Amino acid sequence: MRCTTSQAVRSLTHLAQVKYSRHSCITTVAISQYHHTSALNANPVLRSPRSCYTSESIHARATNKDKDSIASITQNHPTKPNDNINSTNATNTDYTDSMVKYLTQEEAKSVDEHLMGDKYAFSIDQLMELAGLSVACAVAEQYPPALLNDKRVLILCGPGNNGGDGLVAARHLKLFGYSVDVYYPKQKDVKLYKSLTTQCVNMEVDIHTDLPQLDGDKYGLLIDAMFGFSFHGEPREPFKTAIARMNECDIDTCSVDLPSGWDVEKGPPTDGLKPAMLVSLTAPKLCAKTFTGHHYLGGRFVPPELERVLGLNLPSYATSQMFVKL
Numbered sequence: 001m002r003c004t005t006s007q008a009v010r011s012l013t014h015l016a017q018v019k020y021s022r023h024s025c026i027t028t029v030a031i032s033q034y035h036h037t038s039a040l041n042a043n044p045v046l047r048s049p050r051s052c053y054t055s056e057s058i059h060a061r062a063t064n065k066d067k068d069s070i071a072s073i074t075q076n077h078p079t080k081p082n083d084n085i086n087s088t089n090a091t092n093t094d095y096t097d098s099m100v101k102y103l104t105q106e107e108a109k110s111v112d113e114h115l116m117g118d119k120y121a122f123s124i125d126q127l128m129e130l131a132g133l134s135v136a137c138a139v140a141e142q143y144p145p146a147l148l149n150d151k152r153v154l155i156l157c158g159p160g161n162n163g164g165d166g167l168v169a170a171r172h173l174k175l176f177g178y179s180v181d182v183y184y185p186k187q188k189d190v191k192l193y194k195s196l197t198t199q200c201v202n203m204e205v206d207i208h209t210d211l212p213q214l215d216g217d218k219y220g221l222l223i224d225a226m227f228g229f230s231f232h233g234e235p236r237e238p239f240k241t242a243i244a245r246m247n248e249c250d251i252d253t254c255s256v257d258l259p260s261g262w263d264v265e266k267g268p269p270t271d272g273l274k275p276a277m278l279v280s281l282t283a284p285k286l287c288a289k290t291f292t293g294h295h296y297l298g299g300r301f302v303p304p305e306l307e308r309v310l311g312l313n314l315p316s317y318a319t320s321q322m323f324v325k326l
């Protein structure tokens, strides 16, 4: 069986931890935090050179077949982290070949454009369906129906594609046996979103335009699908109030792609959303480096050539799984 880079780093971290603890040195390197700078820096053997973000190393890592594609793709896709990354709140600004790539806002938009461009030829409906399905599958893994004790799931959907992912997840979760409500206050007159909403209604998902009371006896899980990688500034109403209510209640939240209201690169603002679970899509965004809850990756649709050329270093998914836990 193929050993992924993530698994290899995990094993090395574990070995290093055992070795260090034998010598009464470092005992606090968390195995599950194998991707964290502190863990890597504490174990010099795990440090690898900052190489995967140079176009030279991308060439070195790519197959000959890929090389024709590289010039056009790297023109539109930054291959080095922005200079301003070091000024962010992100806890990990070290980049190594052994880690999944964390994307800047521009990189996330660029991946999206490549996937839907002439070469890779996906439609937004396809990607959204796979993204939403992966969210539903990851939620079913972390919060199986029995854990919710017959409580409902409330999905809070924003006006863009992140909200679309939420509508798709709503439909699949209903099919998985959950009782699902959707809060969808800013419904755009766009065929894709209208169709997804109609599908939810026919699936007997309740759609609300006013925020339901976040009652812990009624709801066992909130799914935050308000904003994704195109978010900027401060959340405007009615989402600002929704985020405040979510933070006030004691119901777990699962965020889709990134926690709504967080800066895509810098992370949470003061009083930002505090989700217990995050399902990053395609590849995690820089803000996810500050996330300490249950972190999953979904959106299993990246063609191998695009992954290699962009140095995404995606972890291996199990055979038929739509998600992988990071």
Ligand SMILES: NC(=O)C1=CN([C@@H]2O[C@H](COP(=O)(O)OP(=O)(O)OC[C@H]3O[C@@H](n4cnc5c(N)ncnc54)[C@H](O)[C@@H]3O)[C@@H](O)[C@H]2O)[C@@H](O)CC1
Binding pocket: 108, 111, 112, 115, 124, 127, 128, 131, 158, 159, 160, 161, 162, 163, 164, 165, 226, 227, 228, 229, 230, 231, 232, 233, 234, 235, 236, 237, 239, 256, 257, 258, 281, 282, 299
């Ligand atoms: N390739 C990918 O990575 C894919 C991404 N998808 C999803 O698409 C998302 C990105 O979708 P979009 O580009 O439509 O953008 P978003 O869904 O992130 O949000 C854009 C919407 O939010 C509004 N908005 C932005 N800032 C705001 C603020 N401060 N207050 C209130 N409203 C604000 C904008 O006016 C716009 O209507 C991703 O995060 C992901 O969830 C999937 O649907 C498909 C595949």
Ligand SMILES: [K+]
Binding pocket: 162, 224, 225, 226, 227, 228, 255, 256, 257, 258, 259, 260
């Ligand atoms: K979100």
